[in-house]
Amino acid sequence: MASTTTEADFAAWMGSIQGRVEETLKRCLPGPQHAPARLHEAMRYATLEGGKRVRPLLTFAAGELAGAEPGRLGIAAAAVELIHAYSLVHDDMPCMDDDVLRRGKPTVHVEYDEATALLVGDALQTLAFQLLAEQGGDAARQLEMVRTLASASGSRGMAGGQAIDLESTGKALSQTELEFMHVRKTGALIGAAVKLGALCTGPCPAALEQYARRIGLAFQVVDDVLDAEASTATLGKTAGKDSRQGKATYVQAMGASDARAFAEELRRQAHAALEGFGERALRLRQLADFIVLRKF
């Protein structure tokens, strides 16, 4: 009974944050009344009404822990989500993963065309930095947020992880090599999501960064397990793609059962990192559980 109440409370919290993020994104993305209309429409198609918004949820949870103001958190969360959305649009293109389905809808290059998908990704990335730079308040703090998001997204972060992923296709990676790749490909932006939430009010505590590293990795391990075991309908994106494309995954490196156990261990470590925060870390603990125990 207690557990059901907690779950319902978490679900309500998630729903309210997801709604707030959607509103912020809707307000910040230029509408089709601004030229070029088709590009702006495609940017909205790529970003709105989609996904679990895991990164924004982390930004809000970390920000709530740190005592940040919700309006400021909305912009930070939107900036992280725009970077995530841009990376999905580009990753789905024919020269990368060549995927036709994302969040249950045709991918941007299928719904529009490849050139538009390229420009959509480019412009979503730009908008992320623009939002952080246009936000009022303490300039040093906003600049630190730009720095954090850029270093997580660039060639030594997310884009670099993507490049390593491409190079590794068809090769068997060791667990260490896999971790090196995923710390960049997925972990860096998840870490930035947590850090930006804290930065909305002050410096990011080291324990939060540790938490972020654990769940960043856990997120990817679970992604690999789900790709191998879940269905396309459940995921809203093409399932079983990793093994067909010869991608290096945790399932391939250690087997599905050990991969699940590894994710569970990371969840435990993430909880441990939060110990000093007590009740203030409730949402972050729930998010660690959500990330590891999710079925989609």
Place this chain on the structure above:
Amino acid sequence: MASTTTEADFAAWMGSIQGRVEETLKRCLPGPQHAPARLHEAMRYATLEGGKRVRPLLTFAAGELAGAEPGRLGIAAAAVELIHAYSLVHDDMPCMDDDVLRRGKPTVHVEYDEATALLVGDALQTLAFQLLAEQGGDAARQLEMVRTLASASGSRGMAGGQAIDLESTGKALSQTELEFMHVRKTGALIGAAVKLGALCTGPCPAALEQYARRIGLAFQVVDDVLDAEASTATLGKTAGKDSRQGKATYVQAMGASDARAFAEELRRQAHAALEGFGERALRLRQLADFIVLRKF
């Protein structure tokens, strides 16, 4: 004689700034000793040893006029050039202009592959914002620079102009429609190059923004004329491409002779905007001449 001395002096100034920008870019672009090596090598291939560096020259000329410090100008100029380089890499891709030659070398997707070209462009964009955010000094000023560069590059600036260009292919545009496109596609980033130079020390004077608008447009008009009249060897990129691809150009809209006259009129207006600055605007005047009178 006086004119030859002036020309030699301008050439020497250009050479010294181009050298300084090359050094800054070399220092700021991660080397292949950092993973992923191939991505970092391709980022350097796309950016180093290439181009006239028109935008960095404008940043330095505007900064010198405003009394900015050279080290600070180097980072601002490098940031603008990284955005320009990213846009060239993506524009050359098969789904956009599908070009094989740039700055006299094979384009990035030809020398490497399409996926790498996509990631190179993405990561160069990120690095531009990272450089501005990592630069020390007054945070409010650095944040204003991020804002200026982002709004010039995004869907209502450069990327938007590119989208309009794609939509317009095969259509005849009026001069007003052409201007609407080029103010975004080329003008916005050239304007940002000038503005960032001034911002290195204080607010950008309105007259400088006016100057930037004129030469931004002049740059594109001359580009159209050169594409129609110059050779591939001279340009270091494929000539005659606009008419083969059915692109809307000033040559198509008004004829080569009227287009040349229009560029000349814009040069006159650019000079007029600088009148109040006297000798301090020498380099900006020379750059306006260089942009309009160039043969490549």
